[in-house]
Amino acid sequence: NAGVTQTPKFQVLKTGQSMTLQCAQDMNHEYMSWYRQDPGMGLRLIHYSVGAGITDQGEVPNGYNVSRSTTEDFPLRLLSAAPSQTSVYFCASSEFGTGARQPQHFGDGTRLSIL
Amino acid sequence: ILNVEQSPQSLHVQEGDSTNFTCSFPSSNFYALHWYRWETAKSPEALFVMTLNGDEKKKGRISATLNTKEGYSYLYIKGSQPEDSATYLCAFKVRSSGAGSYQLTFGKGTKLSVIP
Numbered sequence: 111n112a113g114v115t116q117t118p119k120f121q122v123l124k125t126g127q128s129m130t131l132q133c134a135q136d137m138n139h140e141y142m143s144w145y146r147q148d149p150g151m152g153l154r155l156i157h158y159s160v161g162a163g164i165t166d167q168g169e170v171p172n173g174y175n176v177s178r179s180t181t182e183d184f185p186l187r188l189l190s191a192a193p194s195q196t197s198v199y200f201c202a203s204s205e206f207g208t209g210a211r212q213p214q215h216f217g218d219g220t221r222l223s224i225l
Numbered sequence: 226i227l228n229v230e231q232s233p234q235s236l237h238v239q240e241g242d243s244t245n246f247t248c249s250f251p252s253s254n255f256y257a258l259h260w261y262r263w264e265t266a267k268s269p270e271a272l273f274v275m276t277l278n279g280d281e282k283k284k285g286r287i288s289a290t291l292n293t294k295e296g297y298s299y300l301y302i303k304g305s306q307p308e309d310s311a312t313y314l315c316a317f318k319v320r321s322s323g324a325g326s327y328q329l330t331f332g333k334g335t336k337l338s339v340i341p
Contacts, residue, residue, distance in 0.1 A: 114268075145331075152229070152331035153269075153314070168328060200268065211257050213271030214329070 116217035131186040133201030140206035142184040146197040231332035246335040248315030252296035256320040263312040
């Protein structure tokens with residue numbers, strides 16, 4: 111099994127551009143989430159999904175959009191990139207049956223720079 | 226926004242030393258506490274998920290305890306090895322209702338460096 115796969119691994123954007131970070135998992139996990147990691151900060155939740163067709167906002171959702179049309183995929187869209195969105199982005203998935211009592215499986219991250 | 230504190234922020238230990246660090250979280254409405262190990266240039270890897278007051282978990286030389294009444298968890302590493310060098314994250318989940326209630330709040334981590 112590949113686990114959680116994120117693409118691309120690195121990306122440089124110009125301010126105002128849009129792009130989609132891809133996340134796919136092959137473990138049939140109901141729960142998927144996106145985090146951002148900034149220096150001096152813990153992982154902060156952007157958006158999450160508890161199943162196909164169900165998404166919700168996390169702590170820092172502004173400037174990001176998500177959808178969940180399949181169990182496997184959970185793309186994160188930057189609508190109009192801003193320098194403040196320069197960060198490392200992690201996608202994670204887990205079983206959902208008992209809420210947050212299942213460990214999360216993380217992808218390798220996407221390092222995004224906005225110029 | 227919930228506050229999850231980890232201490233110390235970083236520490237250096239000699240190979241063979243045992244060490245421990247702390248995760249503090251709000252003691253009310255506790256639901257779950259996660260520990261992750263995060264090596265440089267890799268992704269976080271789950272160590273433990275703890276749910277009951279008094280829980281003790283062990284994985285090799287690494288163990289963890291949980292006190293939900295006072296709001297802390299300890300992670301212990303016995304006989305540290307250079308391969309234990311990593312950032313150790315804890316994450317806390319408060320009890321809430323509804324389908325959209327799965328949100329983990331992460332601490333900033335404790336960075337451990339084991340000197341050979």
